[in-house]
Amino acid sequence: MELSDEFVLDLTQCQQRLYGYIFRRVANREQAREVLQQTNLMLCRKANDFEPGTNFNAWAITVAHYQVLSYRKTQARDRLVFTDEVFAVVAEREDENEMHEKVLRYLRSCLEAMSSENQLVIKLRYEGGFAMEQIAMKVGKKVGAVRVKLHRLRCSLRDCVQNQLQENQA
Amino acid sequence: MSKNKQTWRNELDTLLNRLVDDELTEAETARLNDILRDEPEAREDYHAFMDVHEALAEQLAIPDFTAVDKGIIAQPQPSYIRPLLAMAALVMIGFFINALVNQPATVPSTIAAKTPKSIATINALSGSLIYTGDRGIVRKDLKEGDSLEGGTIEGMTPDAWFELKFVDGSTVMISGNSMLTFSDDGQKKLRLKEGGFSANVKPQPKDRPMLVQTRTAMFEVLGTRFSVDAEPTAATLTVSEGRVRATRLSDNLSVDVPAKHRVVASQDHELTPKRLPDSISIWESRLERGSKEGNGDWVPAQEGEPAHLRAIPYTISAKLDKQQRTIYTISTRVSQKDSPSVILKPGSRIRVQGKMDTPHAIWFGVTLRRPNGDFAGHFQIIEPVERFQPGETFDVTLNPEEYHLDPSLKKWAAGLAKTPFDLKVGSVWCHSLWDSVGLQVSKMEILAPEKPGN
Numbered sequence: 337m338e339l340s341d342e343f344v345l346d347l348t349q350c351q352q353r354l355y356g357y358i359f360r361r362v363a364n365r366e367q368a369r370e371v372l373q374q375t376n377l378m379l380c381r382k383a384n385d386f387e388p389g390t391n392f393n394a395w396a397i398t399v400a401h402y403q404v405l406s407y408r409k410t411q412a413r414d415r416l417v418f419t420d421e422v423f424a425v426v427a428e429r430e431d432e433n434e435m436h437e438k439v440l441r442y443l444r445s446c447l448e449a450m451s452s453e454n455q456l457v458i459k460l461r462y463e464g465g466f467a468m469e470q471i472a473m474k475v476g477k478k479v480g481a482v483r484v485k486l487h488r489l490r491c492s493l494r495d496c497v498q499n500q501l502q503e504n505q506a
Numbered sequence: 507m508s509k510n511k512q513t514w515r516n517e518l519d520t521l522l523n524r525l526v527d528d529e530l531t532e533a534e535t536a537r538l539n540d541i542l543r544d545e546p547e548a549r550e551d552y553h554a555f556m557d558v559h560e561a562l563a564e565q566l567a568i569p570d571f572t573a574v575d576k577g578i579i580a581q582p583q584p585s586y587i588r589p590l591l592a593m594a595a596l597v598m599i600g601f602f603i604n605a606l607v608n609q610p611a612t613v614p615s616t617i618a619a620k621t622p623k624s625i626a627t628i629n630a631l632s633g634s635l636i637y638t639g640d641r642g643i644v645r646k647d648l649k650e651g652d653s654l655e656g657g658t659i660e661g662m663t664p665d666a667w668f669e670l671k672f673v674d675g676s677t678v679m680i681s682g683n684s685m686l687t688f689s690d691d692g693q694k695k696l697r698l699k700e701g702g703f704s705a706n707v708k709p710q711p712k713d714r715p716m717l718v719q720t721r722t723a724m725f726e727v728l729g730t731r732f733s734v735d736a737e738p739t740a741a742t743l744t745v746s747e748g749r750v751r752a753t754r755l756s757d758n759l760s761v762d763v764p765a766k767h768r769v770v771a772s773q774d775h776e777l778t779p780k781r782l783p784d785s786i787s788i789w790e791s792r793l794e795r796g797s798k799e800g801n802g803d804w805v806p807a808q809e810g811e812p813a814h815l816r817a818i819p820y821t822i823s824a825k826l827d828k829q830q831r832t833i834y835t836i837s838t839r840v841s842q843k844d845s846p847s848v849i850l851k852p853g854s855r856i857r858v859q860g861k862m863d864t865p866h867a868i869w870f871g872v873t874l875r876r877p878n879g880d881f882a883g884h885f886q887i888i889e890p891v892e893r894f895q896p897g898e899t900f901d902v903t904l905n906p907e908e909y910h911l912d913p914s915l916k917k918w919a920a921g922l923a924k925t926p927f928d929l930k931v932g933s934v935w936c937h938s939l940w941d942s943v944g945l946q947v948s949k950m951e952i953l954a955p956e957k958p959g960n
Contacts (some may be wrong), residue, residue, distance in 0.1 A: 344647070353558075354559035359560075360552075360556040363525055366528075375645070407795045417525075417530070419539050421543055423541045425543075426542065426552065428545070428554075429553055435557060436557065436560070439561045440565060441563045443562065444565070452890075452892065453890075454868060456567070456890050458562065459566060459867065462562045463566040463939065465912070468527070470910065473908070474887075474888060474890070486523070486527075487519070487520065487523040490526075490558065490559065490562075491555075492517050494554055494555050494557075494558045497557070497561075498554055503771055
C-alpha cells in the first residue's frame, strides 16, 4: 500500500471529524472506533481513487457513511444503539461541515466565559481524557457530584453555542 | 414550553450525557430511541448536543491516532474483513510473482539506492519525537510498528519515550530530552549525543560487537543489558547484566564493566568500575550550579531572585495536531552520573518552588526507570489554576500516591509500572499546555518519607 505524504496528512487531519461523524450515527464509542478503523482501511485501499485538489473531507465522509451502513448490516440488532427507524432520521443531516466550523468558533468564546473551576472540569474530561472517578479525585468532589456538574456544563455550553448561532442568524 | 416537552427535553439531556460518557443502560437506550423517533425537535437537540461534544473533543483533546495506525499498518481485523484482505494479499502475491519473473537480471544501482533497508521497527513511543532518516527526511509522525532504515531519533520533551527493536530482537530505548543516532550495516553502531538510553542486546558476532559512542567514551557490547547517560563532558555506563568494555576516548584507556557496576568516562573521574551504590530517597535540584542541571531556559540568580529555569516551548507538529499547539516545559535530571539512584518510597513527597505570570493548570510529573535502566513510565498529577497566584511565588508539595500514569501511555500500561514507587527517578518535570504563562522553577525536591511519630 503506497500512500503519498499528502494523503497521509489529509487522512491524519480528518480523524477527529470522521470519528465525530461516525459516533453520532452509531452512538457508541467502541463501535465508532471500529468503524473508523474500517473506514481508514477503505480510504487507504481507495487512495488512488481520490483526485488531489478535490475535497478530501467530503470524500472521506462519503466512505465513512457507507462503512456505517455496512457495519449496521453485519451487527446483531441488540448490539446497535439506534433502531433502523431512528438511525434513518439521525443519519440524514446534511449541513454538518458548515455547522461544525461555526460551532467550533462560538464554543471558544463560550468556554472562555466559564469560571476557571468549570473550565478545569471540562479540560480534565476532554483534554486530559480522565474518567469520572479520576476527575472526582483531582477536584476533591464525589463522583456523583462531578457527573452532575459535567452534565450541566455540557448543556450550558450547548445553550451558549445555540444562542450565539441564533443571534448571528438574526 | 409545554410540560410534556420540558419533560422529554430534561430526560434527553441526561440520556445524551450518559451516551457520550458510555454509561447508557439498555432501558435508557430504548428510551432514547423512543424520544428520537417520536419528537422531531429532539433530533435537532441531539445534533446540537453532539456538535458541542465533537467540538470540545476537537478543540481540547490531545490527538489519538491509533485508528490511523491501524488503517495504515497491518493489524488484526474483524473476521469478515479477513477474506477481503486475503483476496488483496493474493492479488499482491500475484503481482509480486509476476514482478519476480519479469524483473531484470540486475537491479540498477539508482533504484537500489532509492530503497533504503529497514533495520528496525518502533516497538512503542509517546511524547514528542523527531526522527531524521538516512536521506535527511525529517518525520514527526512516528507510529508504533513503523520500519526505520537508521537515522537519528530525538526526544523533544521530558515526557518523550521511544523503544526501537532491531531485526535480531535487540532493543534500545530513549526517554526524555535525548538524541540517539543508530545504524546497522552488519554491525550495530549507536551514538548518544545527549540524554539517556537503555538497551537489551541479543548476542552479537564476536568480531562485530554493538558500538555505543558518546562525546567522551566508546562502549563495546556483545550481548547484555545496560544503560548510558551522556553529557557533553561525561558518559555514565551502568551494566545490569553481562559485561561491557568501556573506552575513554581522551586517553584510549579501557576497562571491562561487569554486571551491577557503573563507570563514569570523563576527564575528572578515575575510569574504574564501581559497584552500584545503594539507592537514596532524598534529592534536591541545584540550579545555582548552571544550565546543565536541567532542561529549560536557565537564568542565574539576580536581584534577590534565585537561579531558575524558565519553561521552553515545544510546538506539536501539524501532522499530530492541526492546531499546532505548544507545550511549555521544564525538567531537571535526578539520578545521574556516579551519584546513587534516587527512588520514591511510599510517603515520599515532591516539592516544587517557582513562579508564573498568569495562573494556569500545571502538569507535574516524574519519569521513572527500572533498575536496569529500562523506561518504567511517566507519572503525573495536574494542579488546578486555583493553586497559583499571578506573579507570586508558589511552593507546592505533592504526594506521589496521587500521581497516575500518563494517559498517552495507556496502550503500554501492562508493561509499565503500576505505581511510581521503588523505581529510579530519571527526571522531575512540569509543564503548561498550550499557553505561555511565564512558568519558572527555582527548586525541585524529593522529600524522604516521614518517620512514624514525627
